[in-house]
Amino acid sequence: MEYFLQQLINGLTLGSIYGLIAIGYTMVFGIIGMVNFAHGDVFMLSTFIALIILMVLTQVIGITPLALALFIVLIAAMLLTSLWAWAIERLAYRPLRGSFRLAPLISAIGMSIFLSNLVQVTQGPRYKPAPTIASEVITLFQGADYSVTVSQKQILIVAVTAVLLAGFWYLVQFTAIGRAQRACEQDRKMAALLGVNVNATISLTFVLGAALAAVAGLMFMIYYGVVHFNDGFVPGVKAFTAAVLGGIGSLPGAVLGGLLIGLIETLWSAYFSIDYKDVATFSILAITLVFLPSGLLGKPEVEKV
Amino acid sequence: MSAADPLLAVEHLTMRFGGLIAIDDLSFTAARGEITALIGPNGAGKTTVFNCATGFYKPSSGRLVLSHGGRPATDEIDVLTESGRRWGITPAGPVFLLERMPDHEVAARAKVARTFQNIRLFSGMTVLENLIVAQHNPLMLASGWTVLGLIGARRYATAERAAVERARYWLDQIGLGDRADDAAGELPYGAQRRLEIARAMCTEPQLLCLDEPAAGLNPRETARLTELLLSIRRAHSLSILLIEHDMSVVMEISDHVVVLDYGQKIADGSPDAVRNDPRVVAAYLGVEDREVDKVEAEIAE
Amino acid sequence: MAIVAAAERPAVASRLAAALRDAAGTALLALGLAVPILALRIDVNINNQPILRPRWDYVAIAVGLAFAARLAHLLVRPTLTARTARPQPAAPTAVRARLGQALSLVGIALLILYPLIVLELVGQAGAVKWIDNFGVQILIYVMLGWGLNIVVGLAGLLDLGYAAFYAVGAYSTALLSENLGFGFWLCLPLAGIFAALWGIMLGFPVLRLRGDYLAIVTLAFGEIIRLVLINWVPVTNGYAGISGIPRPSFFGLPFNASDEGFAAFFGFEFSPLHRTIFLFYVILALALLTNWVTLRLRRLPIGRAWEALREDEVACRSLGINTTSTKLTAFAIGAGFGGFAGSFFAARQGFISPESFTFMESAVVVAIVVLGGMGSQLGVAVAAVAMIGGTELLRELDWLKDVFGPDFDPTQYRMLLFGLAMVLVMLWKPRGLIGTRSPSIHLRERRAVKAGLVKEGHG
Structure with missing residues (x-):
């Protein structure tokens, strides 16, 4: 029981990271019907950006209150990652909008290869250690032979995720930005006729998705304590699985799916086999798409003849 | 009635x-x-x-x-x-x-053959190809489920000639005899409607x-x-x-x-x-x- | 006349100024993008602590490249479009068809003579590189591209897990030879059959899926197979892979220095080149077989049904075409050719490990098919030569070390440039190099179908 509770805590932490990335997939798919293949690598890029900024702040400038430094890192990483996502959309996707359906997908795969290799070439192929942050462990309660603990960073991750998601929810649910987004989702042509700037709205969708991915990137960097150029693909596919499981296009679905994938992955590793944990995730992806293509919270699609 | x-x-x-x-x-x-x-x-x-x-x-x-x-x-x-x-x-x-x-x-x-409210032709295939695809099942049989066709059996060649003849007949019926080698998507709207009917008719x-x-x-x-x-x-x-x-x-x-x-x-x-x-x-x-x-x-x- | 020229000069100047302004903006954007990731490199000191090392030269190069590329694009593009806009006199179709036939015959002849030409040009020492790294490597991808072209290009089913079938072919060859002692020529057909069976098995559940969903599920299957290969250590030996896979023999004659070897039998002096050249001809034959079968299938009901499926699945069903079996045959035949290629790969390397069958491999093959122009055999071959040959050529750029210093390794940039090329080719030609479609049958004359009319399929 204690062991299970511990896995639950670990799973929720991991799940919040996946959920944050999944929102980027689900929003972009919702608005332009495209799997943004490079999103996982944008996330990976953000882990590097976050680590570099953190080191600049602590080692070069010497900001001592760690909380302040982390806050600056969060904002700066969100902005810089968003700039990357904006540029990618502008240069590699927008010219292909409304063209051959496969073209943007191939372009996105190319972008994904480009990004991971750019980081490999410029930062080197080795794992980069990050400074240990907020690693003090709090014992929640002591079991007979197993104690349930939660680390500061786990609390930090879940708390930051919750706060940012609340803000994000407000943004897309109650502001003009969100309205424009939903209008474009329904009917891009009509939205344009009614005066919505469709291009700007789509750009903004990429930017918001990347900003949340950057939050996830910082959390990932703090949680695992290392960053690696190849850490975009697998977390990316897992987050995409989360988006599909929750019902692609649905924002609450993405978060729910993220938490579920985090839990499943942790519990699978804890009780079955850590070697096959990725097989489990990929199987869930395949099973969901085959048997429940509209996901848990998505809208079913009826074939039109 | x-x-x-x-x-x-x-x-x-x-x-x-x-x-x-x-x-x-x-x-x-x-x-x-x-x-x-x-x-x-x-x-x-x-x-x-x-x-x-x-x-x-x-x-x-x-x-x-x-x-x-x-x-x-x-x-x-x-x-x-x-x-x-x-x-x-x-x-x-x-x-x-x-x-x-x-x-x-x-x-x-x-x-039972049908046409569709919003025309569903194979627009990137030629008019003739559209009519040949409609005869898929008999041709498949004649090609020995591809095996005989692959080795170039005469039986398939004969069947394909017959299929082309049938297609030619229907092209004449709908007045598109001279457009057999054009892409179906290039035809004017009215001709596309007629082609869809001819394609359905090719399934007999x-x-x-x-x-x-x-x-x-x-x-x-x-x-x-x-x-x-x-x-x-x-x-x-x-x-x-x-x-x-x-x-x-x-x-x-x-x-x-x-x-x-x-x-x-x-x-x-x-x-x-x-x-x-x-x-x-x-x-x-x-x-x-x-x-x-x-x-x-x-x-x- | 002089007046016009004088009036044109300010126009040119203002165009130049506008282009410069635009390029400066691009450079600024590049600066913003480059600084956070290029300017400082994370390194590790002796205590395993991360330290930062400034690399501002990287930023300068990136910004300079962005500026130059944008400027060139702005200044060269209008001239180019003006030139291509001019109507080109089209050759009569019959002549063009004859020309195409002649060209492909010349091409095949050149390919058959290729090893001899290479030997003549660079001699024994350099020949291995040009025959193996260039010839064999490119032909493997041509074959993979042609195999996947059946699934993606003809049937319109986007498969992002093609490397799985390549892996099935390679591992069945390795395991059959290791455990049952089968030789290459027995393993080759079996590998193709196994891969085709896997194609059907994986094809079944995904038949209902459309579009990007199909792509993602095939990606998932591809990854599952790779992860199983990694983790099922007792059978596959995990990451360490399987070595000692028997090399192909020449009608029972092995390529070695023994008295029963190929060289001794024919009275040649032994040379490792013999095997390389033989492997070149084996993969050339396999690739040409793939091409021949595909071209033949396109003119059979099954091939026409694939293309019809790509155009409109609902219409296919209304004409009595069983779309389930049609899709499965596409999957199976495409997978079978992937299996042949995998079997050849295993025998050529003598060693395989899961590393050779990553998602990247699938992505490269899909890229070749889409960049070549879906469904076009020639386009796929050209794309394979350009993309694989192009990245292999980077190995030849050692002189760049004189420019950028001895640390500079151009091969590092292989995949970086590959990814960039994928994006650029899509922007330049979203339908691939050859987007037009050649009809499979004609009454009077064969006319290519315009790219814009050909659909890309739902799945």
Whole structure:
């Protein structure tokens, strides 16, 4: 029981990271019907950006209150990652909008290869250690032979995720930005006729998705304590699985799916086999798409003849 | 109305989408060798009937009996229905229960061909290729499921020549003989409609289901279409089930008209009888039910 | 005349100025993008602590490249479009068809003579590189591209897990030879059959899926197979892979220095080149077989049904075509050719490990098919030569070390440039190099179908 509770805590932490990335997939798919293949690598890029900024702040400038430094890192990483996502959309996707359906997908795969290799070439192929942050462990309660603990960073991750998601929810649910987004989702042509700037709205969708991915990137960097150029693909596919499981296009679905994938992955590793944990995730992806293509919270699609 | 020899008998067909009832206990027959028109206001469920009859939708309940040859006795159909099989051979000829068959089987075995409201041609293939693809099943057989074709057997070459000849015949019928090597997507709209009909005819159907064939055509093209349909029926002992909004077409060519409104049949008879039916007039003009009752009462008097 | 020229000069100047302004904006954007990731490199000191090392030269190069590329694009593009806009006199179709036939014959002849030409040009020492790294490597991808072209290009089903079938072919060859002692020529057909069976098995559940969903599920299957290969150590030996896979023999004659060897039998002096050249001809034959079968299938009902499926699945079903079996045959035949290629790969390397069958491999093959122009055999071959040959050529750029210093390794940039090229080719030609479609049958004359009319399929 204690062991299970511990896995639950670990799973929720991991799940919040996946959920944050999944929102980027689900929003972009919702608005332009495209799997943004490079999103996982944008996330990976953000882990590097976050680590570099953190080191600049602590080692070069010497900001001592760690909380302040982390806050600056969060904002700066969100902005810089968003700039990357904006540029990618502008240069590699927008010219292909409304063209051959496969073209943007191939372009996105190319972008994904480009990004991971750019980081490999410029930062080197080795794992980069990050400074240990907020690693003090709090014992929640002591079991007979197993104690349930939660680390500061786990609390930090879940708390930051919750706060940012609340803000994000407000943004897309109650502001003009969100309205424009939903209008474009329904009917891009009509939205344009009614005066919505469709291009700007789509750009903004990429930017918001990347900003949340950057939050996830910082959390990932703090949680695992290392960053690696190849850490975009697998977390990316897992987050995409989360988006599909929750019902692609649905924002609450993405978060729910993220938490579920985090839990499943942790519990699978804890009780079955850590070697096959990725097989489990990929199987869930395949099973969901085959048997429940509209996901848990998505809208079913009826074939039109 | 010529129920003596029905090719297709729709019995108590019901189709529900979630809570919505698109077709509600609909029964009608389409007689062999005749043109049966299915009309009704937008959203009445006409295309849904088509999709059920061609296997694209599984009806929620009801039976769709299609009989080649002649009409078998009722108890023979019931025996077939009880047996759980999808089709059977009766003394009168093969009988198919369309509601049990997947779409491609309806086309391949029951010999029901259809066209679509929004034209569905293979636009990146040539006109000729469209007509050859329609003869897929016999050609597949001739190619020995690809194996014989791959090694270049003469049997396949002969079959392909015959297929091209059939395609050429239909191209002449629809007046596109000189455009065989053009991409289907390049044809003008009216020609695409005719090509879709020719493609359906290349499957050698017993029943041809046309979903709004005159939609979007100009009067001259419409006249050409009706002429084509009448000549096809004469020359190929074909039965046609037709959805159409253009009343001039319906009245000119159909032998029998079924009127749907909100998924229910409101009239069934000859074009003249239907034209003068007050309920049909009311459905098209959008009169309240109460007033229909009043009109009916007046007629009864 | 002089007046016009004088009036044109300010126009040119203002165009130049506008282009410069635009390029400056691009450079600024590049600066913003480059600084956070290029300017500082994370390194590790002796205590395993991360330290930062400034690399501002990288930023300068990136910004300079962006500026130059944008400027060139702005200034060269209008001239180019003006030139191509001019109507080109089209050769009569019959002549063009004859020309195409002649060209492909010349091409095949050149390919057959290729090893001899290479030997003549660079001699024994350099020949291995040009025959193996260039010839064999490119031909493997041509074959993979042609195999996947059946699934993606003809049937319109986007498969992002093609490397799985390549892996099935390679591992069945390795395992059959290791455990049952089968030789290459027995393993080759079996590998193809196994891969085709896997194609059907994986194809079944995904038939209902459309579009990007199909792509993602095939990706998932591809990854699952790779992860199983990694983790099922007792059978596959995990990451360490399987070595000692027997090399192909020449009608029973091995390529070695023994008395029973190929060289001794024919009275040649032994040379490792013999095997390389033989492997080149084996893969050339396999690739040409793939091409021949595909071209043949396109003119058979099954091939026409694939293309019809790509154009409109609903219409196919209304014509009595069983789309389930049609899709499965596409999957199976495509997978089978992937299996042949995998079997050849295993025998050529003598060693395989899961590393050779990553998602990247699938992505490269899909890229070749889409960049070549879906469905076009010639386009796929050209794309394979350009993309694989192009990245292999980077190995030849050692002189760049003189420019950028001895640390500079151009091969590092292989995949970086590959990814960039994928994006650029898509922007330049979204339908691939050859987007037009050649009809499979004609009454009077064969006319290519315009790219815009050909659909890309739903799945």
